[in-house]
Amino acid sequence: MDDDEAYWSRPSGRKNFFDDIEDSSNSLTEKFDYKKQSFANKLREAGLDDPEEPEDTIDWTGNVIKSSVPPKRPSNPPILSARGTVNASRPPIEMSTATTGSVHYSKLVGNEKDSINLSSSRVPQINEISHKRSASDSSGKKQFPDVPSPTMSADSTSSIEEAMRNDSKQTMTETARLVAENKSLERKLVNLKKSRWSPLSIADLVSRIITGENFSLEPYKSLKDKLALLDAVVGYHDGNAILAVVMFLKRTLSKSLFHEELHKRPDAANQYIAFLKVRQDDDVAKEMGKLARTDDAAMWRFKIASEELNPEARCRAVSNCYSVSFRGIESREFEAEVVQQYDALLSKQVVIEPEDARLQHEEKSPFKENPRKASLYFQPLITTLFYCCLYHYFDPETSYSSPQVFKRDFKLTDKQYLYTALRARSTIKDWDSIETLFTAKNWRGKAKFKAPMKFEKVVEILAGMNAPIDIVDKYLRLVEDVEIRLVLANRYQCHMVIIDALCDLKDRQRLVQYQDRTKDQLAQTRLEAVLRNSSTKWKN
Numbered sequence: 001m002d003d004d005e006a007y008w009s010r011p012s013g014r015k016n017f018f019d020d021i022e023d024s025s026n027s028l029t030e031k032f033d034y035k036k037q038s039f040a041n042k043l044r045e046a047g048l049d050d051p052e053e054p055e056d057t058i059d060w061t062g063n064v065i066k067s068s069v070p071p072k073r074p075s076n077p078p079i080l081s082a083r084g085t086v087n088a089s090r091p092p093i094e095m096s097t098a099t100t101g102s103v104h105y106s107k108l109v110g111n112e113k114d115s116i117n118l119s120s121s122r123v124p125q126i127n128e129i130s131h132k133r134s135a136s137d138s139s140g141k142k143q144f145p146d147v148p149s150p151t152m153s154a155d156s157t158s159s160i161e162e163a164m165r166n167d168s169k170q171t172m173t174e175t176a177r178l179v180a181e182n183k184s185l186e187r188k189l190v191n192l193k194k195s196r197w198s199p200l201s202i203a204d205l206v207s208r209i210i211t212g213e214n215f216s217l218e219p220y221k222s223l224k225d226k227l228a229l230l231d232a233v234v235g236y237h238d239g240n241a242i243l244a245v246v247m248f249l250k251r252t253l254s255k256s257l258f259h260e261e262l263h264k265r266p267d268a269a270n271q272y273i274a275f276l277k278v279r280q281d282d283d284v285a286k287e288m289g290k291l292a293r294t295d296d297a298a299m300w301r302f303k304i305a306s307e308e309l310n311p312e313a314r315c316r317a318v319s320n321c322y323s324v325s326f327r328g329i330e331s332r333e334f335e336a337e338v339v340q341q342y343d344a345l346l347s348k349q350v351v352i353e354p355e356d357a358r359l360q361h362e363e364k365s366p367f368k369e370n371p372r373k374a375s376l377y378f379q380p381l382i383t384t385l386f387y388c389c390l391y392h393y394f395d396p397e398t399s400y401s402s403p404q405v406f407k408r409d410f411k412l413t414d415k416q417y418l419y420t421a422l423r424a425r426s427t428i429k430d431w432d433s434i435e436t437l438f439t440a441k442n443w444r445g446k447a448k449f450k451a452p453m454k455f456e457k458v459v460e461i462l463a464g465m466n467a468p469i470d471i472v473d474k475y476l477r478l479v480e481d482v483e484i485r486l487v488l489a490n491r492y493q494c495h496m497v498i499i500d501a502l503c504d505l506k507d508r509q510r511l512v513q514y515q516d517r518t519k520d521q522l523a524q525t526r527l528e529a530v531l532r533n534s535s536t537k538w539k540n
Contacts, residue, residue, distance in 0.1 A: 199225070202232050209233070209241040217248045226252070227261060234267050242271045259290045269293075298325035298332060302339055311353075311377045315346040341410055345384060349376050351400050356391065366391050370428055381410055382420055389424035393433060414452040422458065426465035434462075438475075455479045456488060463492050473497055495523035503530055508538040 199219035200208070206229075208215040220226055226249055233241040246268055250258050262269045269291050276284045277300075285304075288297035302325070305317035322343055326336035353376040360367040376387055385406050392401035399405065407417045418437055425433045438458075440450040451458060455478040463472050473494045479485040482501050489497040495518060502511050508531070515527045530536070 202229055205229065206232050206236060206241060209244055210236065210238050217245070223253075223257075230261070230265065230268060234265055237267070239271050242268050243275055246272045255290075259287075263291050295332065298329075299335070301325050306342070311346070311350055314378075315343070315350055318343045318346060341381070344409060345381055348400050348406075349379065349384065352388075352392075353377055366428075381406075382416070385412070385417070385420050386424050389421045390427065393421070393425065418452055419461075422461055423465070426462060426467065431467070431471050449478055456481075456484055459488055459492070469494065495520050496526065499523065499526050499530060503536070506537060506539045509540045 199205075200215075202225075205215055205217075207213075217229070220229055226245075230242075230245050230249060233245045246262065249261070253261070262272060273284070273288060273291070273293075273296075276287060281287075285297040285300045288294070288300060298321075301321045302318070305321045306314065308314035308317050318339065322336065322339045326332050326339050329336065356367065356372065356376065360372055370390070372391075376384065379387070385403060388395075388401050388403045388406060392399070393403060395402040397404050397408075403417070403421060406412065421437055422434060425431075425437075438449045438451050439447050441447050455475055459472060459476050459479065462475060469492070472492055473496065476485060476488055476492070476494055476497050477500075479488065482504060486498060486501050488494075489501065498514060499511070502514065511527060511531060515524065515531075518524065518527075
């Protein structure tokens, strides 16, 4: 027995929807009308009537009566079960794109028609009700009223319309918010443009400059405000702030007034000049001169001239700098002499270097025996003198490269010249020329050794240059202090000098001790001879 037959064969003790039809014949018609109306109302409330079709009703004999007035569908209808009861909950209707076995429902909304297909698998109750109606028709029993296909309910349509309205509301809200933000930004921009031309207080402006905030100096038009602003930043001792205001004044004031006011404020002038130096500006010296800093301007010109890379160009630049900024100025007399000597040194180097380079290329003496290791250009004075003592020691005094000419022209002392020449001649082992450095003649014409420095220093230089022991011995004997001579003789192992020094001191005991200590055969022989000499009067 299927579900339909089981329902209709249910015992009379369990009432169902149509049990009231079996009441007394006197009130049968009245009760049927009441039940018919109640059933129709419940169908409307359940949302099972089709708005496109008239409502179906069933009389007491089981015949279906067609109605010409379609009922109104509630916005959220409940579900009517097969027994005519109203379910509290309704399962959601899902959309399906399947075309096989689907039910089509059309509803006009305004002037548009929405069509939605639902899969037959999503409407089990509709298939069940259709089956029961067909079974009831065939058996001649009472039937359920026709139930329309719930493929699209009113709540789904209303939810779509509501979603469209909400989306429209959100779009309008977003647009209004953007418009409000745009107007706010426009007001801020207008305020910023207005505030650009309204000057801030000097304290606030200086604070903005120091902290790195946006600022504008354009609103300060009067000279009084500009100078007050300059004094304020100078008081804060902030270099960037001082420079910003100084450059603003330079742009907005006349040159004479700018230099006059800047000269009154040394800190601002120093910052301005330092900025020009960093930029390597060509007007540094000119700006220094306008700020009454002529000495600084002269030294800056000399610095720029001495940085020329081309030798001839540097020589010309230094010569021009000396003529313009140093010559004949009493306050720069010492500096003028230094610049003049540097100019003379560059002039000599420019003459000597090309000729020596040619001789070395041709492998001529003295460059063949002692090749040069570096160019003479831009070398300092002592290095240039060493070079000339090394390669041009015997040149006549009429030559640019003569060491004597360097000594005379650059006013070198005897000690400076001797020290440089001694090292240069020791480098090439020319010991004979070294002797001429210390040879002098007295008023009688007799030659004697004389030096502007102590001979112990000469001994140290010769020993450091690996001079032969006889050369060191020769100049060691010229040391006047005997004790110093003994110390140097012991250091450089000059045995004969030690023996002679101890004999001069008449110190026999130290001679005996030295005899026991030394292993040199010549020294042993000399010691034995000295100790056997009976004419010597020893102190101990």
